[in-house]
Amino acid sequence: MPGQTCVVFSAGEWAEDDVVMALVERADVVLACDGALVKCLNRGIRPQTVIGDMDSVEPEVLESFRANGGLVDLQTSQETNDLEKALAWVEKSGIQVCTIVGATGGDPQHEWANLMACAGSNLDINCEGLSHVYRFVKSGEGHSIELGLGTEFSLFAMPAAHEIHLSGAQFELKGSSMTFGSQGVHNVATSAGVNLSFMHGRLMVLYPRPLLTSEGRTGA
16 A cells, blocks of 8 residues: 555575664565565564465475465466566555565576566665665656765666756756666765656666665664
């Protein structure tokens, strides 16, 4: 439903436990791709629903999950991967914003497939990586993204975006267009956050995870 928050767990690399648990505590809906179910359960996270073809989870684990009130959404199509199935579930439910844990890291082929699934979705998506956030933003809306003064970030079109307005950055945009490529690499925030809007297409903002520096966690 509109206004709800959702966390989707995938089978790649996860952020630190304190970051993950904070996301879970704030979420209205928690989903797991089947390859992430065991990892969730081992960390004390109980998703409401597990989604996928169930080829990465043992039958007894699924039965125990069901017995404890979990829902199993079996989708056997091989035309889409499990994360793409989960994103379609989120979008169909009316939720407009979600965070993904585990979309990146691990097998590079799976990582690229996951990022392309995010690019092809209509959702506003935060992919929480170990060191960076991959933020996929919707067109037709204004987005205020807290980065921190002096933070380096990059803006990528997926595969094109138009009427882009970007402020609070060293290289601002005013009604510009971008296409798939390196045009938006290595910008710098000149304020605590940047403001971004565009009318057509899809954009991804790539930036360091908050509270991370080259020396490691800060403010912990």
